[in-house]
Amino acid sequence: MKIALLNHGCAKNLVDSELMLGLLAEKGYEVTLDDSQADIVVINTCSFIHDAEKESVQSILQVAQGGKKVIVTGCLPQKYKGELKKAIPEIAGMVGTSDIREIVDVVEQVAKGKNNVNKVSERPQYIYPETIERQQITMGPSSYIKIADGCNYHCGYCIIPQLRGEYHSRTIENIVEEAKSLIEKGVSELVLIAQDTTSYGIDLYGKNSLAKLLEELNKIDGEFWIRIMYAYPSQMNDELLDAIAKLDKVVKYIDLPLQHYDKEILKAMRRPAFDYDELIAKIRTKIPDVTIRTAFIVGYPGETDEQFNALYEFVKRTRFDKMGVFEYSREKNTTSYSMQDQVPAKIKRQRRKKLMTLQQKISKEINENFIGKTLNCLVEGFTDDGLVILRSQHDAPEIDGMVYASAEKSVIPGDFENVLIENSDEYDLFGRVV
């Protein structure tokens, strides 16, 4: 029997999809990413904001209308449980965020013709299923490693802690073992992810242990990069910054979603409200040539013109290398849902556009500074017209820009090559392999 898996949402969800694929393959199921070829389709869903939910629901309806048996997993059934089945009766089975191991049983029951198989824990507690061998969905020469899941924060706009439970770290030994096996398989970049990577180890070892984990990963033999995503501002301590600066395999790239600048808005968001100018200055002093990516939410309830302008001025003087801007999305069961002074959609849109326009100009100028420099890049693949697609350590996979280069020698995906940068635009760099 052929099973297809469709993945929605973030990198953390992708790892869960890969774990489910691994379990199904181990049981002898033929697994595919093409739903037209399958008898049963597993749809791993996202429920972070309304738009993501809509995308997941559309995917379920589309597959169900095609006459396939549908199993829905992840955040959507975790959030809505029985209501989801009532709303879409075609759903034959459901698996919650912390019930990944049940996927085989649910598939078996659905294959036998049952159509109301429900394995969704009432109180999710995501514990990484260490014994499952992941079946990787291709991401070029890079691979995500989930170092923890769940979250102990309660940001005012976020529903994740309700969907994933408390923060749970994996042990350093388990992560290093997984990293070694990925490197042996030819992976050239390990991308460490969690809802918040910088809280790593607090639950297991009684203190932040990301620096220690990086040191252990850095000892693994081979030529590869280590990248950390999703840092939390108040956890950027000196020990971690020093580790990033000194460890040769750790890329000098920090993904630090700040969400806002104004302290009143940050407090209303239940986020750390301290001097972010100082934090950025400290990072830049400790890690010369660091690339900083951040993200902001505009139009949070109560955000005034002055507060938005303070954010705008912060972005203008800080000149982040990369930046994402999101309009606040009002989600049920979050503390911001019932806040007064919701900002009209039109103003949210305008504020996002204003910030993005500013960032495009900054990004273009930053990219121009690379012209004439030689960057060590990871080969990702080739364009149809024969250019090599690469990525430098300044860019994270799937969200940042690429380097496109001509080459007079043959190059292989997964290898590192030097590229002389000759041209640029807001997002990408262009040059030749030297």
Ligand code: SF4
């Ligand atoms: S840190 Fe905040 S935004 Fe991130 S998952 Fe936790 S609660 Fe959500």
